[in-house]
Amino acid sequence: MQNNKVAWSDAFSVGSKLIDDQHKGLVQMTNDLFTGCERRDETVSFMKAIQSAVSYAKVHFATEERFMQKTNYPDYALHKKEHEDFVQMVLKQVKNFEDGNCAPIDFALFLKNWLLNHIAVSDKKYSPYLTNIKDAEFAPPK
Ligand SMILES: [Fe+2]
Numbered sequence: 029m030q031n032n033k034v035a036w037s038d039a040f041s042v043g044s045k046l047i048d049d050q051h052k053g054l055v056q057m058t059n060d061l062f063t064g065c066e067r068r069d070e071t072v073s074f075m076k077a078i079q080s081a082v083s084y085a086k087v088h089f090a091t092e093e094r095f096m097q098k099t100n101y102p103d104y105a106l107h108k109k110e111h112e113d114f115v116q117m118v119l120k121q122v123k124n125f126e127d128g129n130c131a132p133i134d135f136a137l138f139l140k141n142w143l144l145n146h147i148a149v150s151d152k153k154y155s156p157y158l159t160n161i162k163d164a165e166f167a168p169p170k
Pocket of ligand 1: 092107111150151
């Protein structure tokens with residue numbers, strides 16, 4: 029189980045401290061889900077952990093989308109669609125989980141795979157557009 033956890037690597041950096049910190053937060057939340065699996069948490073607390081990961085992901089997606097719009101990123105629409113598809117997939121997984129058709133470990137693995145692939149492939153593509161943009165302008169609304 030231990031080796032399912034993700035260790036942050038600078039190779040994941042997209043060149044913005046704000047976005048990197050949010051990605052680190054998502055990695056941490058994914059690792060917490062694996063910890064929950066090890067401890068065999070109750071369905072209810074596992075569900076709470078999923079919900080906080082999803083609401084954090086939504087805040088994070090909104091931040092990235094503001095960055096992309098501000099920098100006229102050409103693949104903005106495509107990237108936004110990936111975020112929307114993710115939310116739909118999570119809703120489906122949550123339903124499966126509630127119906128007893130998805131074990132906590134499956135959900136944690138799904139989140140890990142999506143996150144790592146999304147950061148390493150799709151997020152990396154907007155990285156060159158972030159140069160000269162100040163993080164402070166795009167902090168999530170308080
Ligand atoms: Fe993204």
